[in-house]
Amino acid sequence: MSTDIQRLNQRLVSAQPSATYRIIDRVAERRAQGAKIISLCAGEPDFDTPGHVREAAIHAIEHGHTRYTQVAGVRSLREAVAAKFRRENGLDVSWQDTLVCNGGKQVIYNALAATLNEGDQVIVPAPYWVSYPEMVQLCGGQARIVTCDAGTGFKLTPTALAAAITPQTRWLILNSPSNPTGAVYSEPELRALAAVLLNHPHVLILADDIYEHLIFDDQVFYTLAQVEPRLASRTLTMNGVSKAYAMTGWRIGFATGPRWLLEAMEKLQGQQTSGASSVSQQAALAALEGPKDFIRQSRAAFQGRRDLMVELLNDTPGLECVSPAGAFYAFASCAGLIGRTSPAGRTLHTDEDVAHALLDEADVAVVHGSAFGLGPYIRIAYALDDGSLRQACKAIRAFCTAVR
Missing domain, CATH: 3.40.640.10 (Type I PLP-dependent aspartate aminotransferase-like (Major domain))
Incomplete structure (x- = not known):
């Protein structure tokens, strides 16, 4: 087929695909291969619609x-x-x-x-x-x-x-x-x-x-x-x-x-x-x-999850996280991991390297902060139940502890 036929709008060519959805696609690929991934990358509540x-x-x-x-x-x-x-x-x-x-x-x-x-x-x-x-x-x-x-x-x-x-x-x-x-x-x-x-x-x-x-x-x-x-x-x-x-x-x-x-x-x-x-x-x-009970209940649940995540992340070597005032994301600095080597031998040059290593080696999906315009950070969506969040943080901590 002629390459001229395939010519696209230049603004579209210059645009970057959503980093969040790229990670979500990678999660889907890993799961299709049989991996059990805990995804902390999607920006949506895990509750059912009222x-x-x-x-x-x-x-x-x-x-x-x-x-x-x-x-x-x-x-x-x-x-x-x-x-x-x-x-x-x-x-x-x-x-x-x-x-x-x-x-x-x-x-x-x-x-x-x-x-x-x-x-x-x-x-x-x-x-x-x-x-x-x-x-x-x-x-x-x-x-x-x-x-x-x-x-x-x-x-x-x-x-x-x-x-x-x-x-x-x-x-x-x-x-x-x-x-x-x-x-x-x-x-x-x-x-x-x-x-x-x-x-x-x-x-x-x-x-x-x-x-x-x-x-x-x-x-x-x-x-x-x-x-x-x-x-x-x-x-x-x-x-x-x-x-x-x-x-x-x-x-x-x-x-x-x-x-x-x-x-x-x-x-x-x-x-x-x-x-x-x-x-x-x-x-x-x-x-x-309609009634607003759902808003109050979900807010209370997310605040509890925030407190849990901030505590567990700050107890993890190489990570540091301030307590967010709203939404359902923890934006954790991973500066302590940059320049070091992952358990599988990957050099962690950037926060994107950290995010990919966590997915490949710890089966936890997060999004690198540089995709949001500031690194070295990772964005962690705590829109999951407490058990899954604890399991994810345990895997993240094990990964970070083994970084050398």
């Missing part, structure tokens, strides 16, 4: 909610989304100020694709979710990575933000609680960032709040447009049901923001995927309007 949500989906199927919906989502769900933003985030919005998408990832992609032109820059604090920079470049923009190390709690500072903004800056992406570090921005920290942003009216803000309800130690969650209402006219606040209600496979994300932006995103979605699954929308409606 019963009343599942029942709502069954009811939707049985009562004919199986057809196309409006591109922006059915009105009942958009009203529930608006009520959620008013009730939980203090945002004065109506249902017309909302948009429902096929997962939170599509919210972000639609926003970037609808607004970025060649030469536009997007400030992405690192560590970052692996898809942010790739989405930016796929949409024709340039990711301006700002490293936020352990010295700042893996959080963007006002000084670093001010230094990163240029006349070409189009967006700032702010994720709290953070994937991969679990870092949470406090109200004073958000106010300090807002003070910088108020001086730069050309910058849009994307607040990725998808882990909002997974916040520990009785902390209160704040989002940027709530803390500084003067930024609401240029802030897209996105969320979804995937993490809070264990609904990753249902693919429902949503957002609120300025109507000109939502209308552009809706226009794009109308030519791309159309509306989200009608059945999933009914399930999401039940989640948002």
Whole structure:
């Protein structure tokens, strides 16, 4: 076949595949070969979707909610989304100020694709979710990575933000609680960032709040447009049901923001995927309007798992882990292993080497921190039962103890 026929979009060629899914694919290969792998790499709760949500989906199927919906989502769900933003985030919005998408990832992609032109820059604090920079470049923009190390709690500072903004800056992406570090921005920290942003009216803000309800130690969650209402006219606040209600496979994300932006995103979605699954929308409606016991129970379970993981990881030679304030990830430094040799004789030059060695030699799957923009770290998702987490940490400790 002619190589010219196989020519691809150059932005796609330049993009990197998701490091998380590459590890997941390797786990599948190892399991197909008979290996018993404990996977700590997937970013999804291990709990079942709440019963009343599942029942709502069954009811939707049985009562004919199986057809196309409006591109922006059915009105009942958009009203529930608006009520959620008013009730939980203090945002004065109506249902017309909302948009429902096929997962939170599509919210972000639609926003970037609808607004970025060649030469536009997007400030992405690192560590970052692996898809942010790739989405930016796929949409024709340039990711301006700002490293936020352990010295700042893996959080963007006002000084670093001010230094990163240029006349070409189009967006700032702010994720709290953070994937991969679990870092949470406090109200004073958000106010300090807002003070910088108020001086730069050309910058849009994307607040990725998808882990909002997974916040520990009785902390209160704040989002940027709530803390500084003067930024609401240029802030897209996105969320979804995937993490809070264990609904990753249902693919429902949503957002609120300025109507000109939502209308552009809706226009794009109308030519791309159309509306989200009608059945999933009914399930999401039940989640948002139903009881919240599941959120409290899952938060308590994840906080207990966090405490267990941090204790066990810090008791492991070569690893060091600060306690995350939210989400369900431990971002552990593996600097003590770099330059050394694994039990099977592999030289551990990088955190990616560490991650691959743990999978091949300890049967534990983690994701290397450099994929999130900061090494040498490993991201460990503690979205498994306590027994599996203890078994995984035992295997990690045995591996690290044998490193020479």
